[in-house]
Amino acid sequence: MSATERVVQSILYELGCVMIGWSVMQFVPHEGQPLALMVIFSLLAMVWNFVFNWIFDKLVPGDRLARGPVIRTVHAVLFEGLFMLATVPIIMYMMHMSFWMAFVTDITMTLVILGYTYVYNWVYDRARLLFVEA
Template identity: 45%
Template sequence: MRTQADRLRHTIMFEVIGLLTCTPLASWILQRDLIKVGTMSMIISLTAMGCNYLFNIAFDHLLIKLGRRVNDRPPWLRAVHAVSFEASLLTITVPFVAWWLNLSLWAAFVTDIGFALFFLVYAYLYNWAYDVIFPMPADDPQPVIR
């Protein structure tokens, strides 16, 4: 499994690159002020960082429990990882988006789906690239869950 420092680097890099890419695009699509969308995006980003950290630990533990090596992630498993993370994050962020942008829950859900679709593709590509650039340590013969 990854170290705590590596997980922190992974999470911070993911959010910073995502914010710099997504915020101007979302502001333009939503026709809202860049500062308002940027502030909302940062709040969602901080929420996502905490969720991402916990989700990735849980996902790695699940892989070990299922007898899979944590560094053996074929494309279908990467897709499951990305979709399940985004679905869990949506349940937290939709009410906030509705309140922040003064939208109905349905409009906030549609808006958040747009963010989720962007980050779904981004997460898949980012995690794949991250694993190539910062490979996981070799699996121990008998992984220990800490």
Template identity: 40%
Template sequence: MIFEAIALFMLAVPGGWLLDRPMEIMGALSLMFGVLAMSWNFLYNWLFDLWDRRYRGMSKRRFAIRAVHAILFEAGLVIAGLFLIAWWLDMTFWDAFLLDVSLSAFFLVYAFCYNWAYDMVFPMRPLAG
């Protein structure tokens, strides 16, 4: 929830201004995108952790694994977000794609930094076995 709240604050006002859209429209899109992102985040990280336990044995997540994690997360979110943006803002798919990729570039860096900081504060512990 903290991740999404910070992101909404950083994007809602500038997004409305840059796209010349009413704040109500951008605010609603931000909320819908937040729900989409939270749902995808839950599903993706659950699946990623299952994979990590099975194939890497829950070893320490270093820079490379976090980079792959962030890129794959954003790829899935771009696909889902494209349709939401095109529909809600009544844009062509190309314009929606460009906006979605721009948002994804922001979130790629933001998610990487946020998750890396999370790993430093709450490191993974080995499973008892």
């Protein structure tokens, strides 16, 4: 996958994440601006998505379409779990939340995004056959 395609993949993914994260934040008591938080998370995640997927592809070479449920689950859990290490303190600061509330909020968003990540990458790989490799 080229660098340009990785940028497109990241932007499409992050647009979905911003919308999903903002929606989740509507159900959480907060004092900050959830849309601003989601845009910041999106920018951080785009960089992380590029770096993480580059490393993951080097460690798990081969046909991306041949990746089964186990590999895709490992991919999604690692991506979101490592990203969460950075996001809890940001939620605490920007949303004026305690550590516990920020942690629960982040876990909730992470679980929702985890399902989205799994489905997004599966669909993207198949759509790639039609638009990129054709």
